[in-house]
Amino acid sequence: MGRTSDAKERLLDAAFDLIWTNSYGAVGVDQICEQAGVNKGSFYHFFPSKSDLALATFEDQWNRRRPEFDAMFSPLVPPLERLDRWCAFILGIQRTMARRFGQVCGCPFVNVGTELGTQDVRLRDKVAELFSRSQQYLESALRDAMAVALIPEGDAAGLARMIHALSLGLQVQAKVANDPELLGVLAPAIRRLLGIPSDT
């Protein structure tokens, strides 16, 4: 009962894009509303605050990306190829954003996590949660790789965290240098970390 609307989705979309390409602090509620084609009254009908919108945005984006991740890390894909696909995925995203926007945007979760980490505990915790989910995919791939002796046995969770850190750091470097191609070293770097000799 009551009327229906897709304003909430439009707000989630607009907010994520604007915050990703700018920053949480630099994007105003008015701006988000304008881009979403929604009035301020409606905004606060759906979300109690700007921070709540950001929170919802993150969960929403994750859910949207999840099928892609599940496919990438499918147990049917050879373990090391899963990692390669993941590297290609990240590189692809940063390339696309850089081309569309003229500027490497980096990882949206890192951006907000570092900006608001000391100010908004809920947002910080949400980013930590999303990080943990990413690492679970990596960890699972690493364990499968160990099972078939593609890499030596070891602390899969710890390794996953290292690989994840590597990717975050390279994305920061790429953003600051405004060059998505810096992410090209991600895959070889991971192989180094895993002790796999490169092909060349």
Added chain:
Amino acid sequence: MGRTSDAKERLLDAAFDLIWTNSYGAVGVDQICEQAGVNKGSFYHFFPSKSDLALATFEDQWNRRRPEFDAMFSPLVPPLERLDRWCAFILGIQRTMARRFGQVCGCPFVNVGTELGTQDVRLRDKVAELFSRSQQYLESALRDAMAVALIPEGDAAGLARMIHALSLGLQVQAKVANDPELLGVLAPAIRRLLGIPSDT
């Protein structure tokens, strides 16, 4: 001629601390002035804009830290120990900030670089420059390590970038998890990356 003052230094100090522990956007000019015990008029006597202050702050901080870096990476220190000292340095800073402030603050340059990377080119370029300087220290240590065959010959610059990325990523993870001890894996991760078997 004319009167003298240390207001500029106080502004640089206050600004760096406030921006590091919060974020660029969340800290106002008024707030910086209050913490520095300086009036707004004086602020704009020394700096043309908030963004210029941030820029000056970064250069200032680097110059202050430089002797520490030069000592850490002195050619008289064995190459691999330089890297260990660097890891300990980063861990120490994050621990101190976390204890003093109740929250891991991460790398100040990453924080601002990711927040303003798409909005303020000068700031972005400055962060890129500081990153490059850090990598030069690492690169030099790696080359020295190669010279005495502590690690296999290879692309020192590329390896330095990977190590640097690893440290940035781990700092982001530590901030978001609010646990400085996550940086404990930095040293072992670097050894892994360099292909050095761990002691254990």
Added chain:
DNA sequence: TCCAATGTGGACCGATCGGTCAAGTATTCG
């Protein structure tokens, strides 16, 4: 059909934002 629930429009709020300005005070040099 009519009502209750749901979403919309947009004016409005006090606070704060980065930045300006002009008059005044201290200091150093000639």
Added chain:
DNA sequence: CGAATACTTGACCGATCGGTCCACATTGGA
């Protein structure tokens, strides 16, 4: 001493901030 310079003071500006409010439009279920 006097004038040029360097710094201080604090009131002030328009714009924008996140958030509130409420009359109104639209809808689905009974």
